[in-house]
Amino acid sequence: MKDKTGSMISSKQLIFVIIGAQFGLGVFSLPRVVSEYAGKDAWIAVILSAIIPIISLYLIERLGKRMPDQNFIQMTTALFGKYIGSFLIILFIAYVIAFESLVVRIYAEVTKLYLLPKTPLTVVLLMYIFTIIYIGSKGARVLGRINEFMFYLLLLSFMFLLLPLGQSDYTNLLPVGESGLKGIAQGAFTSAYYFAGTEILLVFYTLVNKKEEVMKAGLTAIGIVTALFCAMVIIGELVFGTYGLQKIIWPGLVLLKVAQIPVIERLEFIFLFVWLGTGARPTINMGFAASLSLSQLLRIDEQKYHIYSLVFVGLGIFILALLPHDVLAAFKLAEYAGYGFFVMGVGYPLLYHLAAFWRGGVRMYV
Amino acid sequence: MKIRPRKTPPTADARDRSIKNIPDTKLPVALSEKMQLLKPYIEKNYDIITHSFYLEGNPRLEAVAVYINQVIDIEILNLHILKPLMLNCDREDLLTSGSHTLIETIYKTSITASRIAKIANLSSLVQTIFDGITILMFDGLDDVLAIDIHGGKSRNIDVPPAEQTMRGSREGFIERVDVNIALIRRRLRDPNLVVEKTLVGRRTRTEVAILYIDDIADPQIVQKVKDRINQMDIDGIVASGYVEQFIEDDPSSLFPQVYSSERPDKLVPYLLEGRVVIIVDNTPLALAVPALFVQFLQAPEDYYERTLFSSYIRLMRYVAWIVAVSLPASYIALLSYQPELLPYDLLISFSKARVAVPFPVVVEALIMEIIIQLVIEAGLRLPQQIGQTVGVVSGIILGQAAITAKLASPIVILIISVSVICTYALPASSLVLSTRIIRLPMMMLAASFGLFGLSFGAIIFLTHLVSLESMGVPYFSPLAPTRFSDLKDTFIRTFMWKMNKRPVSIPSHNPQRQGNTGEEND
Numbered sequence: 001m002k003d004k005t006g007s008m009i010s011s012k013q014l015i016f017v018i019i020g021a022q023f024g025l026g027v028f029s030l031p032r033v034v035s036e037y038a039g040k041d042a043w044i045a046v047i048l049s050a051i052i053p054i055i056s057l058y059l060i061e062r063l064g065k066r067m068p069d070q071n072f073i074q075m076t077t078a079l080f081g082k083y084i085g086s087f088l089i090i091l092f093i094a095y096v097i098a099f100e101s102l103v104v105r106i107y108a109e110v111t112k113l114y115l116l117p118k119t120p121l122t123v124v125l126l127m128y129i130f131t132i133i134y135i136g137s138k139g140a141r142v143l144g145r146i147n148e149f150m151f152y153l154l155l156l157s158f159m160f161l162l163l164p165l166g167q168s169d170y171t172n173l174l175p176v177g178e179s180g181l182k183g184i185a186q187g188a189f190t191s192a193y194y195f196a197g198t199e200i201l202l203v204f205y206t207l208v209n210k211k212e213e214v215m216k217a218g219l220t221a222i223g224i225v226t227a228l229f230c231a232m233v234i235i236g237e238l239v240f241g242t243y244g245l246q247k248i249i250w251p252g253l254v255l256l257k258v259a260q261i262p263v264i265e266r267l268e269f270i271f272l273f274v275w276l277g278t279g280a281r282p283t284i285n286m287g288f289a290a291s292l293s294l295s296q297l298l299r300i301d302e303q304k305y306h307i308y309s310l311v312f313v314g315l316g317i318f319i320l321a322l323l324p325h326d327v328l329a330a331f332k333l334a335e336y337a338g339y340g341f342f343v344m345g346v347g348y349p350l351l352y353h354l355a356a357f358w359r360g361g362v363r364m365y366v
Numbered sequence: 367m368k369i370r371p372r373k374t375p376p377t378a379d380a381r382d383r384s385i386k387n388i389p390d391t392k393l394p395v396a397l398s399e400k401m402q403l404l405k406p407y408i409e410k411n412y413d414i415i416t417h418s419f420y421l422e423g424n425p426r427l428e429a430v431a432v433y434i435n436q437v438i439d440i441e442i443l444n445l446h447i448l449k450p451l452m453l454n455c456d457r458e459d460l461l462t463s464g465s466h467t468l469i470e471t472i473y474k475t476s477i478t479a480s481r482i483a484k485i486a487n488l489s490s491l492v493q494t495i496f497d498g499i500t501i502l503m504f505d506g507l508d509d510v511l512a513i514d515i516h517g518g519k520s521r522n523i524d525v526p527p528a529e530q531t532m533r534g535s536r537e538g539f540i541e542r543v544d545v546n547i548a549l550i551r552r553r554l555r556d557p558n559l560v561v562e563k564t565l566v567g568r569r570t571r572t573e574v575a576i577l578y579i580d581d582i583a584d585p586q587i588v589q590k591v592k593d594r595i596n597q598m599d600i601d602g603i604v605a606s607g608y609v610e611q612f613i614e615d616d617p618s619s620l621f622p623q624v625y626s627s628e629r630p631d632k633l634v635p636y637l638l639e640g641r642v643v644i645i646v647d648n649t650p651l652a653l654a655v656p657a658l659f660v661q662f663l664q665a666p667e668d669y670y671e672r673t674l675f676s677s678y679i680r681l682m683r684y685v686a687w688i689v690a691v692s693l694p695a696s697y698i699a700l701l702s703y704q705p706e707l708l709p710y711d712l713l714i715s716f717s718k719a720r721v722a723v724p725f726p727v728v729v730e731a732l733i734m735e736i737i738i739q740l741v742i743e744a745g746l747r748l749p750q751q752i753g754q755t756v757g758v759v760s761g762i763i764l765g766q767a768a769i770t771a772k773l774a775s776p777i778v779i780l781i782i783s784v785s786v787i788c789t790y791a792l793p794a795s796s797l798v799l800s801t802r803i804i805r806l807p808m809m810m811l812a813a814s815f816g817l818f819g820l821s822f823g824a825i826i827f828l829t830h831l832v833s834l835e836s837m838g839v840p841y842f843s844p845l846a847p848t849r850f851s852d853l854k855d856t857f858i859r860t861f862m863w864k865m866n867k868r869p870v871s872i873p874s875h876n877p878q879r880q881g882n883t884g885e886e887n888d
Binding site for chain 1: 815817821822826833
């Protein structure tokens with residue numbers, strides 16, 4: 001397919017876009033949240049939880065295969081008609097804005113706490129929003145490249161998390177299966193929230209130039225994210241133990257402080273250089289997906305006026321991010337936001353499949 | 367992607383139309399009428415010389431040579447044109463042979479210089495004279511002869527002063543485009559090397575040569591380069607920098623998107639990788655596009671020295687670039703926002719050194735940064751001896767005085783000096799310039815938001831780098847989009863015999879570079 005608008009991405013870049021949408025600040029709190037239910041078996045729970053994004057991926061991929069020439073908006077209006085379709089899309093955009101506003105708020109709070117205690121929250125938030133709009137304005141192809149580059153940076157900085165392993169105790173992981181099926185299942189259910197971002201494929205499917213490789217790319221992305229999550233949880237368990245983890249809000253960040261190496265003294269310094277990059281990445285990707293949907297919904301020129309819908313989405317995120325009055329309220333809301341992922345990632349594709357089934361009958365599935 | 371709006375290219379006709387609007391009349395037969403026609407255009411110019419003489423023979427034929435003093439090679443004119451024509455012109459009578467065959471006979475038998483053309487109308491005659499080409503006009507013949515015997519004084523081929531090397535060739539480009547092309551031809555004898563010439567500038571009519579290897583370079587890129595050069599509609603250019611600014615993709619970017627060099631041995635490998643080289647007359651700096659960011663951190667010595675050493679040096683350059691951009695900013699951020707990240711002892715010695723300084727860290731660092739930038743600028747254009755004095759004075763006396771006057775702490779002087787040294791460790795002068803500028807916004811961001819500001823600056827600059835393109839080729843490749851096969855010649859430089867393929871970052875339609883396997887042949 002000829003790349004006319006400069007907005008196509010390769011299937012390789014899709015891997016990094018999906019990783020970027022899923023892998024954010026959440027990884028730092030993941031060990032605490034999962035071990036709360038699954039205890040020592042948290043890593044099993046994380047591996048099991050990958051089933052949910054895989055289901056979501058499969059459903060979306062099948063949907064895209066059915067209507068390969070139509071983008072998310074055209075597909076929705078074709079299946080549900082103009083009014084219900086528009087409502088569904090606006091709901092999707094609203095979900096992204098709401099979800100990402102929480103991500104951004106929590107992120108800004110952490111930034112304030114660790115780096116800029118005296119800077120007003122609005123300033124920090126505005127810097128995030130600016131980054132989101134700036135990167136989004138460069139188009140899908142640049143977004144793909146940025147995600148690719150950041151992934152390698154992230155892998156490099158992740159290496160530093162291996163350093164505290166010197167103080168680990170492998171008995172923290174034993175005995176395997178202690179928390180029982182129920183605990184593991186509950187842990188898996190919670191950890192599945194952290195895969196939110198898979199639904200970005202709804203929008204990005206049409207932007208990939210080789211559709212037959214989407215499934216492979218998606219599976220690779222989910223595999224890599226699962227591996228990184230799992231590594232994080234295992235390192236957390238090894239160093240702090242289940243009970244220790246419960247006492248720390250951001251075990252991932254504390255891990256960086258545990259390791260002491262001579263001369264540099266504190267490892268966070270190197271990590272903080274990619275701080276904004278890693279943290280804002282899910283919001284950058286999801287914000288781009290939402291604004292692209294918005295431009296397509298309003299049928300405005302994607303090249304010329306995309307920046308306006310980006311600004312709209314950015315402002316929406318900014319205003320909603322200011323609403324929770326403190327970080328605890330944001331945490332509380334974030335728990336509900338997790339359900340949003342189930343609705344958008346699994347519920348939406350299922351609904352679309354049903355609609356297609358109802359409209360086109362069984363034959364469309366052959 | 368940002369594309370500068372461009373007007374439709376001026377037609378060749380419009381560009382060639384001379385400023386004075388010379389009529390396109392056909393030249394008359396009689397010599398006196400020709401001179402009459404030509405007179406208004408050349409009479410005011412002291413440096414245009416008209417030289418009347420008679421061709422040998424019976425009857426003698428009157429002729430005039432018109433040329434610009436010191437632009438042509440007067441020796442060739444005398445020895446190879448005037449002498450044979452005046453003393454040894456073997457020709458038939460005008461009446462018996464007709465004007466058309468006679469002029470052929472004259473230049474085929476009697477003129478020993480090469481590169482001759484015939485001209486039949488006034489406008490091209492005038493333009494040819496001002497292009498520096500010698501004109502011969504004969505009585506009774508309507509065509510005139512244009513003989514290209516450019517010459518006169520020019521600089522000798524010399525060591526390129528700004529790009530010295532230990533092991534490579536010592537030859538650098540000079541101001542003559544023909545000599546520069548020859549320097550490349552001598553190194554690259556491929557019949558597929560194409561040299562195309564075009565004129566740029568309505569008034570200066572500067573020769574611009576476009577070089578590429580036909581069966582390697584991507585035709586789309588070649589076409590793009592040609593189009594952009596042809597679209598230039600300007601009254602005059604005097605340096606290759608003009609062309610660079612007209613053809614680059616994003617003129618408002620801080621980063622150079624066109625590679626320039628004054629060394630032919632640097633450009634020949636680029637041609638072999640599928641790039642297009644542009645040589646502009648009167649400039650010893652040739653351009654190469656598409657340019658990649660990593661290219662500005664590579665030097666030709668990387669390929670002349672042995673692999674391990676050059677890989678080490680190359681890694682050092684990446685470190686140097688990162689340090690040059692971020693060291694002063696990191697210092698500001700760490701000291702004013704995150705002192706807890708510094709080792710305790712180091713922090714104590716830092717604050718002890720700063721005790722007497724009344725300014726915040728950022729002011730202190732900015733003062734030193736600006737002073738050093740000015741010292742560099744001051745030393746740049748002074749004669750070498752005075753330049754050295756300025757360097758010594760500023761280095762020793764200013765620094766010491768600033769500490770004594772409590773304007774700066776020794777540490778900030780150290781930090782700024784290290785970053786300046788790192789800047790000048792970069793091999794490409796255009797990247798040096800952008801690095802000097804980038805340091806400032808990074809320092810400002812660090813002063814306002816600490817490490818978070820640095821992280822913000824890093825991601826903004828990274829996005830900008832990734833979104834840049836040079837002739838439509840991703841500028842930050844092979845890093846993003848990541849091309850793994852090119853990484854062996856990015857941070858390190860792998861063994862020569864292992865680089866079998868041309869870099870994929872530069873589109874080319876002949877990927878195979880060499881057939882070495884590194885195995886011994888028995």
